[in-house]
Amino acid sequence: MRISLQHQSRRLLALTVAVAVSAVSVWADITVSFSKIPLSRAMREVERVSELRFFYKSTLPGLDRPVSVSVKNATERQVLDRMFAGSKLDYRLGANNNVAVFEKGTEPPKDVTAAAREGGVKETFTVNGRVTDENDEPLIGASVRVKGNPSNGVATDVDGNYTLNNVAKGDVLEFTYVGYTPASVKVTHGGAYDYRMNAADNVLNEVVIVGYGSQKKVNLTGAVSVVKAKDVNGRPTGNAATALQGADPALNLSMGSGGPNAGASINIRGVASINGGSPLVLVDGVEMDLTRVNANDIESVSILKDASAAAIYGAKASAGVVLVTTKSGELDATPKVSADLKAGWRRQTVSTDFVTSGFWSTYINDQANLNHGGNPYTNYDEYDYAEMWMRLGQTTESAERPWAIPTSDKHWRYYANHDWYSHYYRKSRPMQDYNVSITGGSKRVNYYVSGRAYFEDGVMNIDNDKYKSYSMRAKLDIKVTDWLKYRVNTSFFESTYERSGSSDLNDFFYRSANHALASFPSTNPDGTSLWDISGIITVGTAKVSDGYNALLNYGKHKNKDQNREFMVKNAIEITPVSWWTINADYAYLYRNLNREMRRVPVPYSNTDGIVGWIDGAADSMCWDMFTRGMTNNTTQTINAYTTVSPSFGDHNLKVTAGFNGEIYRHLYFKGERQDLMSPDVNSLNIATGEVKDFKDEINNSVTYGYFARVNYDYAGKYLLELSGRYDGSSRFAKNHRWGFFPSASAGWRFSEENFFEPVRDWWSNGKIRLSYGSLGNQQVGYYDYIQKITTNQLMDNLTFDGTTYVPYASVSAPPASDLTWEKVITYNAGLDLSFLNSRLNFTGDMYIRDTKDMLTSGADLTAVYGASVPKANCADLRTKGWELAVSWNDDFKLLGSTFRYSVGAGIGDYSSKITKFDNSNYKIGSHYVGERLGEIWGYTIDGLFSSDEEAAEYMKHIDGSTYVYSDIYTQGPYRGLHAGDVRYVDVDGNGEITPGEGTVKKPGDMRVIGNSTPRYNYNFRGSIEWKGIDISAFFQGIGKCDWYPGNEARTFWGPYCRPYNAYLPADFLSNVWNEDNPDAYFPRLRSYEAYGSKNSMGAGPNTRYLQSLAYLRLKNLTVGYTLPVLKQYFQELRLYFSGENLCYWSPLKKHCKTIDPETATNSGKKTNDALTYGFSKSFSFGVNIVF
Amino acid sequence: MFKTKCIYYLMLVLLLGVVPASCSDDDSTHVPSFSVIKVTPEKDVYKVGDVVRCSISQTAPASEDLRDASYWWYASWWFADSEMKADFQEFDADGVNTSSEITLTQAGDVTLYFFGRVEFPNYDWRKVEIGKKIKVVE
16 A cells, blocks of 8 residues: 555656646647737737747738637637638748748748748848846846747847847847846847846835735735745755744744754744644645755745734634745746755764763763762772773774773673764764756746755764655646636655664663763673673663663664655636636645654673673563554645735725635554564564554544635825634534634835935835734644543553453543634734835834633642543733844946845844733742743852852751752762852742742742743845855844753763763863862762752752853855856856854853754753754755756 | 065064964973883893883972872783782882782783873873883793
8 A cells, every 4th residue: 555655646746747848848729819800910919829920921912801710729720710711811831830821822832931031021130139237247048039939039148149030020029037127129120139137126026925815015014024035945954944944033943853854843923822833834825844845946935924914824824824935937938957966964063072081981970979879880999990091092992902801700891982972973974965947938838847856864873864855846837728827736755764773763862871981882892782781880770871782783673754745736717807816726735654663672791601682671672563653644725716906096906805625634553563573574464472552543624714805005005904714623612613813904105105205216115014913723632622532542561361451441631611712813013114226125023912712721620520620711821022124235346247245134032921821829830920931940059169168157057958959968978068069049038948839929049040932033144246156144043042951961961960971071070160170160070960859950940050042053154156168058057065054153152062052952852951863064065057 | 675674573573472482381280200111120031920020210200289199000911801900009218119029921022011190180180101011932
């Protein structure tokens, strides 16, 4: 079935591409209608709608004879026969669609084309000229063609020159060039027709894609940002999501990790609800995942930020909308083949300089553990330390000084200098990215076909993880008749990610560094792997790398994730009259995820000559088991809407109304069974043991919406937009399914007023925008309104027969009967300004967003209720924010060539506050009224004790023994506080360091010490182009964000959390307090101080170790050079270097260079511990070829 | 001309100032200096089963910020033998450190080592490793 589906989807895609290409070449049907017009005019009409070209003498009789023809999809001859029926004239159809017209009874020309040239049937000329830009620079590759005769066209050469033959008097020359306003010139004579083209006025004439249509940017009344193709195309990133990061200050896009197949977390203007919620991402009108989109296919991205702009999307748009529009072909465009080929490598963004000395690794951890509980971590004595000291500085094992020695009882003793980081991770890995696209169009059909292959090696060193993805897109627009257009858009995406290790990659990042001192090698001299060294090397229990070392060395654990996504969209557009269009489309999106996981028992040894096995009982990663999980999602989207846009003098009206329906179906199947007959064959068919898990899950949801939007403007001066949507969702009970969400916005282009005349020379545009809108948030569970029974669950460790686990069922919490939409109400005020002929542009927005009726646990119920509190719509949130963006574009002459440059910057901020929540006691840890989202409550530390005497004096007055100092008071050789320990401030002056009653009103010594919400999201970019050289740089950052490292943030805390961590920063000891280093950042070395809740740094956040995650990152730097050679073969040949995430500056680096500020809060296992797939910087070299 | 001369002399002064500064060693912390290892009895070739002692003299003291130091003797064939332990010894009043008796058990070119761990403040610990190769025959 899997193979069949794959083949079917590929076949369908291939068929679509084939249709797209073949349709262009074979189209010949003519649809034309005219009545009683002179034959000469009739010929022009036919020329306009077909490829036919008529040649005749103007002195022929009967050219003014009235003719009538009305045909639909007729052949050329059918049309010609009708035109000349009963006429004194006849025709002969020759090559190249040339039609010679001659008088009946005379000799017809044998060679129509020759006759046309020779016979003076129609006066033609040769025209030539030079096409330049405003600065008289030649435009290379500009298209010059005769209007209505696309076959008669050329592209300008390297000097901007062109020559066109067979141009008749009265013909119109059309000049087109990307980025310039198209122009046309009527031919009156042969000879020179030079033309200077004007750059398109990108700001005032820019058209922005909005919901179910497009609008001129100057007429927008909602808050909409646009990211252009040039800002995302060509970036050396795996997908569109990473390319869009930081592109707009309102778009907060963070990757879950730096992994090749990581998902993206997106929000616009912050979270819209405490329950989360993501913006609606539509790719060509279909809801899709940005990580599955090829950034090179993107034409533009519109970010609809306020409710007014997003209202037309209703139920799913409460968190904003991201509209991605992919590229399309152009009518009457010569075919263009573009290739963007690049290869490069990736490296970690952070320092990987860790302690690799066995001596120091063991010494630091032993000392930390000794100071905490009185015992070192290892049982190494002074002789063992001498052995490690003698091997200090040896990066490889030598025959004279081996790293593992058998003891008299045949256990291994280890004295290695093992670099565990390099053992597990690659510091440099290759990537390749190949993009090809073909685009073009004829009079009736245009097409865009693209394909991409992307390969990336992952960071894992052993049995390297590999990611590869393939994507294709084919778009075909057919002008069936003058009033009917048909569009088909297909896309296909497939990715495969293969890796060794356990199924849970985050578990690897979380556990593999445990019990992995640099003094432990990976393998024993006999090749067996290290695992259980409890009591042999260590005082307590220790399994080297928590089993990952042995597991990866054995290499039988295999994991494979395969994503496939196929989309086909068919659309028609009917234009009965010029001001009325009717659109309908149907899209089918199929997504499939196939996940395979193979686990096996793993061999290890701690004794020379004896091999043991790690099995499932010892570690659940090592069951002999195979798991297959398959997810199939289908989404069907139907849109039908109509737009009328009549104008009455200066009154312009545009009304859009329609229906949107979405049917979603989710199917998940999982099978997991033990005891396979071979460790090398991965299939459920050869499993003979216990079925561990068997799941069959189906979810459906349906959303229907009726929407309408009215745009009105008076002379482009006063702008008004009203829209509303009536939405129904199957996620709510029958009586609560439907909601109406209205919005209104208005704009005033004061720059169009008469009083503006005196400043119009330098002030190009000015507009004030105001909007209000209400949206629904349906992002709740599929069946939250129903109480559910979960069956087919197995009791852990409970059997009746000793082998089969006991099944059981459980009931979910009772639902609230009136569960319904969360409502998001947004007020927005904006200002758009353009100066100096739109070279300087400014946009600013301020907003308030109220989220009402958020779904959360309702009021506490008495214990006799017997179930958890049902969720209800009972919390409110208010978000306030603002955004500013400014840009400058200009060019000037430098050494005879045009120097183009642009700079731009944007910044945005928001803050969210709870305005309603059922927490009457104001308990900290739950939301409460007045809470700013992201608040970090913590204690205050004002330094380290400088002497034992000072610490003793402190203890006389302050009792911290029950909370922050509990362990220090009760454990280890240095009980009680000493010099170098942290000094907490008794904020409430009650002689204790406690959290009080844990409420806002009685927080003890805790206060709000920071906030984890990223604030002041900013970016700035600049670019220059000169003499074929182009340089662009894009910086992005966060101005404020606090982070308290979680108790597993091991590369930050080192042994202050766990005293057996592999990755100690190389400069760790220089930051640790001792008598010689009293100003150190970290306190007296004691293990677990940052780990346990009764310890000085683990009891909760504190001011001393609160970190700032503010950063500025050079997100992209591209340097390219367009070679001025081989113009006869290539329209463009450009070589370039592109670097992504090249460097960053952050206050975090002061005390931690090993954690990227963007991954600090990420983790697959626990929060705030940065134990996840790290971010990468990439360096790539590429070539752009266009021909 | 005057201006050129001024620039020339200025450059010269800068160069003379910068080069010595960049070459200067401001690291005042240093480990002690030692003589070569003396093996007693002194022979050109030793036999397996011979018993020797090694000694070494401190020729210059460590810098004043020395916190602690430990020294030991070791032989190259001990590295692979967990039964052979470092022979920790201290310097006597004459500044001489002498090993325990070492029985030569392996033929070939073997090395007798003097190791030291010299501890300065703030975990600035430095390694001393001095070896003497001797020939041992069956």
